[in-house]
Amino acid sequence: MAAFGDELRDGVKGHYAHQAEAGFVGGQPGLEESVKFGIVAATRHPQIDYSKVNYSKAPWANQPGQAINYVACHDDRVLWDKLKIANPTASENELIQMDALCNTIVFTSQGVPFLPVGDDFLRTKKGSSNSYNLPDSVNQLDWGRKAKYIEVAAFYRQLLALRKAHPAFRLPTQEQIAQHLVFLPGLPPGTIGYQLKDHAGGDAWQTITVLFNGQRQPATVPVPAGSYKVVLRGLEIRQSGLETLRVGASGVAVPGSTALLLVQ
Numbered sequence: 001m002a003a004f005g006d007e008l009r010d011g012v013k014g015h016y017a018h019q020a021e022a023g024f025v026g027g028q029p030g031l032e033e034s035v036k037f038g039i040v041a042a043t044r045h046p047q048i049d050y051s052k053v054n055y056s057k058a059p060w061a062n063q064p065g066q067a068i069n070y071v072a073c074h075d076d077r078v079l080w081d082k083l084k085i086a087n088p089t090a091s092e093n094e095l096i097q098m099d100a101l102c103n104t105i106v107f108t109s110q111g112v113p114f115l116p117v118g119d120d121f122l123r124t125k126k127g128s129s130n131s132y133n134l135p136d137s138v139n140q141l142d143w144g145r146k147a148k149y150i151e152v153a154a155f156y157r158q159l160l161a162l163r164k165a166h167p168a169f170r171l172p173t174q175e176q177i178a179q180h181l182v183f184l185p186g187l188p189p190g191t192i193g194y195q196l197k198d199h200a201g202g203d204a205w206q207t208i209t210v211l212f213n214g215q216r217q218p219a220t221v222p223v224p225a226g227s228y229k230v231v232l233r234g235l236e237i238r239q240s241g242l243e244t245l246r247v248g249a250s251g252v253a254v255p256g257s258t259a260l261l262l263v264q
């Protein structure tokens with residue numbers, strides 16, 4: 001049996017009922033621990049400050065399979081509409097970056113990911129927060145958006161393939177998460193970073209470094225020095241590597257509203 005993780009949902013995109021609240025991906029401060037709570041699938045982890053989590057002040061899952069990670073479902077506004085309302089000054093391109101960041105967080109987190117139909121092509125219900133009694137013109141899937149946002153749909157296919165190919169994102173026990181998932185210290189506000197270490201879950205990659213910047217502006221994030229292969233940057237994914245990045249004492253520059261995934 002599993003439960004939906006509202007801590008991650010509202011931490012990432014903003015409170016479901018407070019529609020103007022932007023959430024971590026919109027630069028809302030103080031939500032890092034709530035997002036981290038979801039990253040470890042609501043299990044016990046020595047680096048989580050549970051007193052700062054938005055809802056639960058203690059872990060509620062014994063094992064990651066008991067936690068469903070999501071940012072949207074059939075209730076309330078779909079993700080695209082929520083992002084538009086909560087970030088009214090953002091351009092369409094900025095909203096697309098936020099959308100990608102939302103579900104990159106979901107699909108690189110431990111636990112069970114959940115993706116509602118249409119999110120992969122920015123489904124809209126024309127802003128409705130409760131469409132049960134509205135016509136098909138609001139509730140139907142507009143497949144023309146998949147053609148319009150073909151690059152977004154391609155990103156989602158690659159994101160799901162990335163998770164499926166790498167067991168480090170699907171660790172089966174709380175003990176393995178606590179052992180292999182290490183949050184990076186000293187990060188600036190509005191950013192989250194962690195490493196999956198030592199071939200976690202038998203993964204072919206020795207170390208996976210995952211960085212999230214929820215601010216609209218770039219952020220420099222301290223990362224252990226070394227040579228890394230960039231496999232995800234924003235809406236770009238290539239498991240064979242987009243480029244090689246050499247990191248020194250100055251850390252890594254992460255663009256605004258963007259995820260960066262580095263492997264060794």
